Amino acid sequence: MSEERSLNFLEEIVEEDIAAGKNGGRVLTRFPPEPNGYLHIGHAKSICLNFGLAQKYNGKTNLRFDDTNPTKEETEYVDSIKDDVKWLGFEWANELYASDYFDQIYEFAVALIKKGLAYVDDSSAEEIAAQKGTPTEPGTPNQYRSRSVEENLQLFADMKAGKYPDGAKVLRAKVDLAAPNMHLRDPLMYRIKHAHHHRTGDKWCIYPMYDFAHGQSDAIEQITHSICTLEFIPHRALYDWFIEQLELFPSKQYEFARLNLNYTVMSKRKLLQLVTEGHVEGWDDPRMPTISGLRRRGYTPASIREFCERIGVAKRENMIDVGLLEFCIREDLNKTAWRRMAVLDPIKCILTNYPEGETEIMHGENNPEVEGGDGSREFPFSRELWIEREDFMEVPPKKFFRLGVGLMVRLKNAYIIKCDDFVKDADGNITEIHCSYLPESKSGHDTSGINVKGTIHWISVPHAKTAEVRLYDRLFQVENPQNEDGDFKDYLNPNSLQILPTAYIEPDLANATPGKPVQFMRKGYFTLDKYSTADKLVFNRTVTLKDGWKSPPTP
RNA sequence: UGCCCGAUAGUAUAAAGGUAGUACAACGGUUUUUGGUACCGUUUGUCUAGGUUCGAAUCCUGGUCGGGCAACCA
Numbered sequence: 303m304s305e306e307r308s309l310n311f312l313e314e315i316v317e318e319d320i321a322a323g324k325n326g327g328r329v330l331t332r333f334p335p336e337p338n339g340y341l342h343i344g345h346a347k348s349i350c351l352n353f354g355l356a357q358k359y360n361g362k363t364n365l366r367f368d369d370t371n372p373t374k375e376e377t378e379y380v381d382s383i384k385d386d387v388k389w390l391g392f393e394w395a396n397e398l399y400a401s402d403y404f405d406q407i408y409e410f411a412v413a414l415i416k417k418g419l420a421y422v423d424d425s426s427a428e429e430i431a432a433q434k435g436t437p438t439e440p441g442t443p444n445q446y447r448s449r450s451v452e453e454n455l456q457l458f459a460d461m462k463a464g465k466y467p468d469g470a471k472v473l474r475a476k477v478d479l480a481a482p483n484m485h486l487r488d489p490l491m492y493r494i495k496h497a498h499h500h501r502t503g504d505k506w507c508i509y510p511m512y513d514f515a516h517g518q519s520d521a522i523e524q525i526t527h528s529i530c531t532l533e534f535i536p537h538r539a540l541y542d543w544f545i546e547q548l549e550l551f552p553s554k555q556y557e558f559a560r561l562n563l564n565y566t567v568m569s570k571r572k573l574l575q576l577v578t579e580g581h582v583e584g585w586d587d588p589r590m591p592t593i594s595g596l597r598r599r600g601y602t603p604a605s606i607r608e609f610c611e612r613i614g615v616a617k618r619e620n621m622i623d624v625g626l627l628e629f630c631i632r633e634d635l636n637k638t639a640w641r642r643m644a645v646l647d648p649i650k651c652i653l654t655n656y657p658e659g660e661t662e663i664m665h666g667e668n669n670p671e672v673e674g675g676d677g678s679r680e681f682p683f684s685r686e687l688w689i690e691r692e693d694f695m696e697v698p699p700k701k702f703f704r705l706g707v708g709l710m711v712r713l714k715n716a717y718i719i720k721c722d723d724f725v726k727d728a729d730g731n732i733t734e735i736h737c738s739y740l741p742e743s744k745s746g747h748d749t750s751g752i753n754v755k756g757t758i759h760w761i762s763v764p765h766a767k768t769a770e771v772r773l774y775d776r777l778f779q780v781e782n783p784q785n786e787d788g789d790f791k792d793y794l795n796p797n798s799l800q801i802l803p804t805a806y807i808e809p810d811l812a813n814a815t816p817g818k819p820v821q822f823m824r825k826g827y828f829t830l831d832k833y834s835t836a837d838k839l840v841f842n843r844t845v846t847l848k849d850g851w852k853s854p855p856t857p
Numbered sequence: 858u859g860c861c862c863g864a865u866a867g868u869a870u871a872a873a874g875g876u877a878g879u880a881c882a883a884c885g886g887u888u889u890u891u892g893g894u895a896c897c898g899u900u901u902g903u904c905u906a907g908g909u910u911c912g913a914a915u916c917c918u919g920g921u922c923g924g925g926c927a928a929c930c931a
């Protein structure tokens with residue numbers, strides 16, 4: 303606890319609690335997702351916070367599914383959530399479910415009824431809403447509020463027994479209908495839902511509301527620090543009230559500002575819409591801000607953890623620039639990804655003075671950032687090469703360190719070449735570039751004495767393998783789609799996915815596997831798509847390289 | 858117009874009454890067989906008006922702005 307980095311407000315709270323001897327210095331947090339969707343980068347922040355806090359203070363973290371609404375929750379989501387948390391690199395102490403506590407929570411409700419602090423209300427949802435009043439006017443009690451304990455006990459038991467249809471009755475806490483905090487105006491504790499639950503099946507037809515399940519689950523598990531997002535601040539008074547009335551373990555709730563990332567959306571509802579309406583391929587579409595999408599895109603767990611560390615945590619609303627996420631993945635991949643060559647937008651380059659039919663084997667280190675290059679690989683060189691179309695210009699501007707008639711570049715790990723000529727087809731498209739190579743300039747044995755500014759990547763035509771390459775851009779055209787007028791989907795970026803059906807890659811790339819990052823030199827970081835096949839290799843671009851080259855303004 | 862939370866460079870986040878710092882971004886430069894990396898440098902900030910104090914980003918009061926709260930969602 304002696305690092306230079308200053309503490310965030312949650313760490314301060316924990317350290318104060320430990321110093322005060324609260325809970326005997328014990329720290330137990332929980333990550334409590336509702337299994338109604340896939341986890342996204344915003345959840346990653348919460349995961350890193352909860353697990354990180356526990357790790358730092360020798361505590362533990364439970365994974366608890368907040369599964370109190372059977373109509374929205376599915377086992378598929380439970381499984382994906384577990385995968386994602388594990389993939390991020392965290393281990394939970396216990397895998398738990400709010401539904402594990404349904405019996406206990408039911409008994410808590412009975413106890414509250416017995417204390418005269420809960421009652422069965424026959425009113426409709428609309429009536430209850432009306433009777434709650436408004437923020438400026440107090441609510442008004444109805445005739446059900448004064449039901450006897452005995453009657454409430456019987457009615458609640460009947461609710462549980464399935465004697466009433468959905469919506470016929472609810473159980474409410476008797477708190478304060480005039481409270482300035484609307485959440486205290488006799489909040490609902492239980493509602494009737496004749497629905498199949500993914501874990502408890504048809505055992506229950508009444509289910510506790512969030513406010514009567516979350517804090518109770520925390521208390522049952524003896525969670526010391528229950529960390530949630532800002533919108534739950536008004537719930538805290540209720541959280542404390544239930545715990546106090548039921549005399550449970552006094553878990554404490556603390557709130558932080560959720561993550562917002564620009565050029566994307568983060569609500570599960572909106573993400574679900576993108577999936578169901580086919581705007582993306584699925585929850586794991588590489589453009590999605592989901593953990594599974596980021597994973598498929600090529601993001602590493604370490605980069606996401608680093609991102610969560612860097613964004614910090616506070617109580618003010620924030621909008622983080624995706625540029626920071628991209629910085630984090632580049633920083634990680636620069637140190638770990640092997641370098642390979644791939645030509646994404648090919649044009650043929652012929653070395654007119656290189657013998658036809660000859661092949662040389664060139665060598666390149668795997669990663670110059672690693673001591674010794676992290677080993678090396680071989681790749682063939684020949685008379686005909688694929689090079690990047692953008693590496694040639696018919697009329698090159700000043701400081702264009704690539705090809706143009708009369709200009710020289712180095713072919714990475716090979717020879718220096720000089721551009722002599724180019725060929726156009728009938729439509730005026732450039733189809734071939736003719737160069738001559740300098741035999742004495744071979745990498746490692748260069749006696750030419752010539753220094754060139756530019757180095758370009760290339761692939762030998764007869765040895766090239768092909769792959770499909772998918773380039774991704776931000777999903778939305780505006781920074782904050784949900785703040786714009788109209789439907790957020792009106793602001794989808796039509797060019798968020800660009801498919802290059804035929805890119806040429808060096809032979810060694812046949813060994814690529816999903817999740818193993820590779821840098822296509824000068825083009826960015828890529829990873830093999832999880833649905834790629836040996837027949838048809840598909841690479842996803844994780845992120846571009848930072849590009850310092852700015853073409854001069856064209857007058 | 859009730860209650861609650863918040864306000865520090867473009868974006869985040871520190872400074873617990875005592876030099877406003879860090880990161881990302883932007884811009885310039887050095888190095889470079891990736892216009893990458895690394896390294897060096899530059900620009901940019903305490904919402905506002907009062908008050909307390911020797912001294913205020915910090916404490917107090919008013920205002921302004923942003924967000925949240927009246928789901929049988931979590």
